[in-house]
Amino acid sequence: MNTSPTTTGAPAPSTAEAPHGPGTTTPAAATAADYTQTELIVCAAAKMLAGKGTVFAGIGLPTLAVDLAHRTVNPDVELIYESGVSGAHPEAMAEGIADSVVVSGAEAVVTMQALFGYVLQGGNVDVGFLGAAQIDRHGSLNTSVIGDWEKPQVRLPGSGGATDIMANAGEIFVIIRRHDHSSFPAALDFVTSPSPVRAREAGVGIQPQGHGVSVVITPLGVLRREDTYGELVLTHVHPGVTVDEVRAATGWDLQVADDVRTTAEPTAEEVRLLREEIDRVRLYLR
Structure with a gap:
């Protein structure tokens, strides 16, 4: 198997990987039977929010990840x-961006024009914390159509604020439920x-000020993109997943870090928080 080293930059967050070394102590991990694939993804994403300041979150799994991070690492x-x-x-889990629960106790509520x-x-x-239906090697996202534009197999909700978030947030985290x-x-x-790579290739308009996608959390592992104009690199595989399985499920020749690590399993407390306090009605957890 051919592998490529990671690009230079900050290492993958240690909180998203299984710790190593003598004397290391961590909260008790849940067993494989005690957490779902979705819970694993959300917990990995939450750990990566340690030390982050302002997060522009989409509804769904990003909402769960930010809430869990707030209760644990940040x-x-x-x-x-x-x-x-x-x-x-x-005051409760948001079921939409205009849900009344996101307003109560907020620091400010402004017009969308002022916010953007x-x-x-x-x-x-x-x-910026986003979801997507498709993602390419440089981190461009598709949330519009699957198939031909005129006669698509699936027509999706479209951009919403994602295009502006991609261009202007410092970095983008993406959670995606499928990896194929x-x-x-x-x-x-x-x-x-469009990613900064796609925007530069187009050569028109104002170029994005943000880094674009830096982290993608999938059902198989974690991909990172540390060079603004570089490709996604596999840095973590989830428990029980191999590097070969991730590469086989990817539609391009995926770059692989020299030191691929295993994602830390959710702790029993993280699973309890998700099920009993954050998403008690199982709106997003599956």
Whole structure:
């Protein structure tokens, strides 16, 4: 198997990987029978939010990850919603960006024009947390159509605020529920949110100020992109998954780090928080 080294930059967060070395102590991990694949993905994403300041989060698994991070590794994380809510402190799990629970106790509620024009485009968002139907090797996202534009197999919701978030947030985290050739194709069926690479190739308009996608958490592992104009690199595989399985499920010749690590399993407390306090109705957990 051919492998390529990671690009230079900060190492993958230690909180997202199994610790090594004598004398290391960690919270008790749940057994394989005690957590689901979705819970593993969410817990890995939450750990990567340690030390992050302002997070512009989409609804769904990103919501769970930010809430879990707030309760565990990052109590000071500031949550922003597309509806104009800044510094949100949801009293319950949000079921939409305009859910009343995201307004109660928020630091501020502004117009969407002010949120995008001053907060996001002003460079005040550290992490944009998005989902996607497809992602390519440089981190461009498709949330518009699967198949031909005129006669698509599936028509998706479209951009929403994702294009602006991609261009202006400091970096982008992506959670995706599938890892196969349809979700990680060699070429996207449609480019909804272009990466800095795609924007530079187009050569028109204002170039994005953000890094673009830096982390992708999938059902098989974690991919990172540390060079603004580089490719995604496999840095972690989930428990029981091999590097060969991840490469076979990817529609391009995926680069692989020299020191691929195993994602840390969720702790029993993380699983309890997700099930009993965060998503008690199993709206997003499966």
